[in-house]
Amino acid sequence: MEVENRYVAVRHHVEGFPSEEDFEVKKVKMRWTPESGEVLVRNLYLSMDPYQLNRMKRRSASHLAVDGIVPGERIESYGAGEVVASACEEYKAGDVVAGVLGWEDYTLFLPSPGVLMSKLAASDDDLPLSHHLSALGTSGMTAYAGFYEVCRPQRGEKVFVSAASGSVGSLVGQFAKLAGCYVVGCAGSNAKVDLVKNQLGFDEAFNYKEELDMRSALKRYFPDGIDIYFDNVGGETLEAALSSMNTYGRVALCGVISEYTDASRRAAPDLLEVIYKRITIRGFFAWDFLTRFGEFTGIIGDLIRQEKVQVIEDISDGLESVPSAFTALFRGENIGKKIVKLA
Amino acid sequence: MEVENRYVAVRHHVEGFPSEEDFEVKKVKMRWTPESGEVLVRNLYLSMDPYQLNRMKRRSASHLAVDGIVPGERIESYGAGEVVASACEEYKAGDVVAGVLGWEDYTLFLPSPGVLMSKLAASDDDLPLSHHLSALGTSGMTAYAGFYEVCRPQRGEKVFVSAASGSVGSLVGQFAKLAGCYVVGCAGSNAKVDLVKNQLGFDEAFNYKEELDMRSALKRYFPDGIDIYFDNVGGETLEAALSSMNTYGRVALCGVISEYTDASRRAAPDLLEVIYKRITIRGFFAWDFLTRFGEFTGIIGDLIRQEKVQVIEDISDGLESVPSAFTALFRGENIGKKIVKLA
Numbered sequence: 001m002e003v004e005n006r007y008v009a010v011r012h013h014v015e016g017f018p019s020e021e022d023f024e025v026k027k028v029k030m031r032w033t034p035e036s037g038e039v040l041v042r043n044l045y046l047s048m049d050p051y052q053l054n055r056m057k058r059r060s061a062s063h064l065a066v067d068g069i070v071p072g073e074r075i076e077s078y079g080a081g082e083v084v085a086s087a088c089e090e091y092k093a094g095d096v097v098a099g100v101l102g103w104e105d106y107t108l109f110l111p112s113p114g115v116l117m118s119k120l121a122a123s124d125d126d127l128p129l130s131h132h133l134s135a136l137g138t139s140g141m142t143a144y145a146g147f148y149e150v151c152r153p154q155r156g157e158k159v160f161v162s163a164a165s166g167s168v169g170s171l172v173g174q175f176a177k178l179a180g181c182y183v184v185g186c187a188g189s190n191a192k193v194d195l196v197k198n199q200l201g202f203d204e205a206f207n208y209k210e211e212l213d214m215r216s217a218l219k220r221y222f223p224d225g226i227d228i229y230f231d232n233v234g235g236e237t238l239e240a241a242l243s244s245m246n247t248y249g250r251v252a253l254c255g256v257i258s259e260y261t262d263a264s265r266r267a268a269p270d271l272l273e274v275i276y277k278r279i280t281i282r283g284f285f286a287w288d289f290l291t292r293f294g295e296f297t298g299i300i301g302d303l304i305r306q307e308k309v310q311v312i313e314d315i316s317d318g319l320e321s322v323p324s325a326f327t328a329l330f331r332g333e334n335i336g337k338k339i340v341k342l343a
Numbered sequence: 344m345e346v347e348n349r350y351v352a353v354r355h356h357v358e359g360f361p362s363e364e365d366f367e368v369k370k371v372k373m374r375w376t377p378e379s380g381e382v383l384v385r386n387l388y389l390s391m392d393p394y395q396l397n398r399m400k401r402r403s404a405s406h407l408a409v410d411g412i413v414p415g416e417r418i419e420s421y422g423a424g425e426v427v428a429s430a431c432e433e434y435k436a437g438d439v440v441a442g443v444l445g446w447e448d449y450t451l452f453l454p455s456p457g458v459l460m461s462k463l464a465a466s467d468d469d470l471p472l473s474h475h476l477s478a479l480g481t482s483g484m485t486a487y488a489g490f491y492e493v494c495r496p497q498r499g500e501k502v503f504v505s506a507a508s509g510s511v512g513s514l515v516g517q518f519a520k521l522a523g524c525y526v527v528g529c530a531g532s533n534a535k536v537d538l539v540k541n542q543l544g545f546d547e548a549f550n551y552k553e554e555l556d557m558r559s560a561l562k563r564y565f566p567d568g569i570d571i572y573f574d575n576v577g578g579e580t581l582e583a584a585l586s587s588m589n590t591y592g593r594v595a596l597c598g599v600i601s602e603y604t605d606a607s608r609r610a611a612p613d614l615l616e617v618i619y620k621r622i623t624i625r626g627f628f629a630w631d632f633l634t635r636f637g638e639f640t641g642i643i644g645d646l647i648r649q650e651k652v653q654v655i656e657d658i659s660d661g662l663e664s665v666p667s668a669f670t671a672l673f674r675g676e677n678i679g680k681k682i683v684k685l686a
Contacts, residue, residue, distance in 0.1 A: 054615060060615060061613055061615040061616040061618075061619045061620075062615055062619050064590075064616075064619045064620060065619040065620075066619075234614050238614075247407075253614060253617055253618050254618070255618070256614040256615060256618070259614060259615065260615075266611040266612070266613070266614070267611065267612075267614060268609040268610065268611040269609070269610075269612075270404055270609070271577050271581075271596060271599040271602060271609070271610065271626070272397060272403060272404040272405055272599060272602065272603075273404040273407075273626075274596055274624070274626035275404075275596050275597070275598070275599070275626035275627070275628060276404045276405050276407045276408040276409075276626070276628070277404075277407060277408075277626065278625070278626050278627050278628070278631060279625075279626050280623060280624070280625045280626075281617070281623070281624040281625075282621075282622075282623045282624075283614070283616075283617035283618035283619070283620065283621050283622050283623075284618070284621050285618060285619070285621070288621060
């Protein structure tokens, strides 16, 4: 079988803020044969994740864990799709899958234990397929593992979440409420603040762009200090959070989006504070908890069905919208998980 | 009983590098009465610790955990001495004690569970009294707890220690060898490097002042990367260590001496590296392990008796030498634990 496959590529390595002109849509013929052992998937939803920007750089610490993206070539990405042809017993045409696909119309993959791909069970049918890219995908796993396993919250603790309306932050805050914590989020627009506070049930939220000084904002919202900071942004927000942190505070370092586009915005934390407050700062990412993927997404699925957790998604249409959808992440234009739905 | 007590005070808050002129020796009469419940100690050895400089500043994160030092007033410090008068059953004249005393000839203290003071047992008599300020005091506890409890070393892991000839670093490196690790230290003079490598048994050591670039030095000494960094200095050494760190590396943040005298030298770590290598950075200090003081110093004492650990001390004479002994710490002039012996 042969299909015409369109894929999104970067024209060159991308440093600093990405723009739509950094991307192009290319076309190739993609051939599936029964002898290949491969599975051909028509992609239905693609995940837009800020960390992909680091993969597009010539050099980045992210290359230690995830392959760099080669200009002109296809870009692997989490997604969901429908099997159209399969040379492997495990999958058959019509199966719906979620896992590592690509920013393209079709993806060919060779099933192996190293490939992250889940065949979606019939019991998941009551939840929208797009959720498998957000709360039931890597964002959900990042939020769940990061909050429960890395932060190890106790009832009554004070939790601060940056990028609180984002795919991960919006879940972390809801988990924190379920865990009996006091939780405050910050975000970059009043609409996001409203969502976080009035729809997702955070105790408080504020627009960091309207604060002259992040340190005083945090002192106002955390009169009793911060016990847990779930960091999605790095930079001065991290510095400020450390200065409001309580003894034995924990920082889960999930992302540093402020530094992805501008390495000069690196946080220079007051390490004396880290020592005297005995703070633990721990970097992590979802892959570390892959063996527990089923456990975590099972729990999250139940929470969604019980309406204890809301899933916020921001969906664009069509492969050609990938460049604008992706670059919008760095302008803070998305609310919740940014997803591209293919035709 | 009344004694004439000389004590060392700061004339004013000290910011930046300390100089001997920042200090003065003052004299007061000190009165002990049997009704007071107090114990009067004649001090024999005083501990010189870099962290005291932070206490001398007008503002410092250290004030969160340790009281600031008030100009003109006596300065609490770890020390050892001999009881000369006691109004409490637990102590009697002639007892030798180690604990929180002061930079002064005599210290009066009121025994209570909150006061860190050990009466030295007869079984300790074979070890020099000064050791109770170094390997058997807070330096030893910091090194032991920091290495074993915070770093949690595994046999074969690669350990980097900064300020390797210092009171804590010299012990950490020896503990790392005992734990079956590969250990490299850095220090600020060739004499220190020689001591660390040829006398204390570190696998390698280097003079950071002779390295153009700390990152390349670490790549040279750690071709297989660093698993554990025991950080006594902060600044660019921490940044470089993170860049050579392996996945799941651990940083025990014990001190940041490069930042005590110059806050502008703050480390700005590459947080992407911390995330993608899943590094844990943890601040700690010895007080956190106070309940295990006896256990740790018991083990260290045995290691010293079995000649498995060497104790490096740098002893100055007389109370009037406190200002030069203390300021020498920040010029890197001490080798091992800096102690002042009183007449």
